Amino acid sequence: MTNLRLLANGEIDAALTLADAVHPDGRAPAIGRVYECYIQVAVRPASPILHLTDLRGRRVDLGLVGSGSAATGEQLLRTAGLTPGVDIAVEHRRLATAVQALQRGEVDAILWGDEVPTPAFEQPMRLRLLDLAEWVAPMYQGSGYPYDTLSVPASTYPGSAAVDTVGVPTLLLASAELADHAVTCLAELLINQGDLLVPLHTIGFQFLDRRWLVGTGRVPLHPAAAAYYRAGHG
Incomplete structure (x- = not known):
């Protein structure tokens, strides 16, 4: 819902949403798989x-x-x-x-x-x-x-x-209009400062490393995010 509607309408540039709600057509590509x-x-x-x-x-x-x-x-x-x-x-x-x-x-x-x-x-x-x-x-x-x-x-x-x-899984999605450099910055944030996003004493935030960030399932990775993960992190 609401986040996906705002993203589709161009009212926001990125959104967290549950993966089962996302249509796998690539119109809202994923920056990463963030947490379960x-x-x-x-x-x-x-x-x-x-x-x-x-x-x-x-x-x-x-x-x-x-x-x-x-x-x-x-x-x-x-x-x-x-x-x-x-x-x-x-x-x-x-x-x-x-x-x-x-x-x-x-x-x-x-x-x-x-x-x-x-x-x-x-x-x-x-x-x-x-x-x-x-x-x-x-x-x-x-x-x-x-x-x-x-x-x-x-x-x-x-x-x-x-x-x-x-x-x-919860995915971080990008709007189709979000610039590649902004997507790269968000991917870099998830890789390098992801630990700051993880609340203490929780077990549902296990995907903030490169092995899991790229596992977005049927929702394609944004090309800029995929390029960043490949170039700097194998």
Whole structure:
């Protein structure tokens, strides 16, 4: 969504977006594969919800309208046979507000995509993550995008058990009009100062080295970025 629309309209020159949302036609080439986004679904620890399909008839917050994780979340729910707005009541909040709504019982589950642990949890709270491993292959079959299976360690959040979840890379894209030298500067920034972009104590930001930056999948690398990676970094 929103970032892709702004990029297509020429309102911004570069954008971070989830790879499953990007059309592989090269109109918005990638500067690099930056990090892995963990799609996470959380419920209260004592909730009777044990599986994704248990969300039928429940209230679920999917995050802000237009966000990539909300779109991926809808794909996940539809894959599980849950139509948003029909089988579940969908709400949209910023993550920090959604966490509070979950604590107060205003929603039954929250879905978001980010690194783990997620910095938006300013005050660590007890929650239970749903295991989503069984939906990774069906999501690929339904959408054509090869999602990853990622492991979330136990106690990532207070009291949480280890689970597997859905992963999707986050790409840094360039507009078609962005000058080659600007693309090169951004690629250089990712290579040489990428560690400054990585929050401490997170495990979802593992792609800030040349081996992973170039792994943009079906989205082609911008020629200037590809040339920079080849010339200076093999």
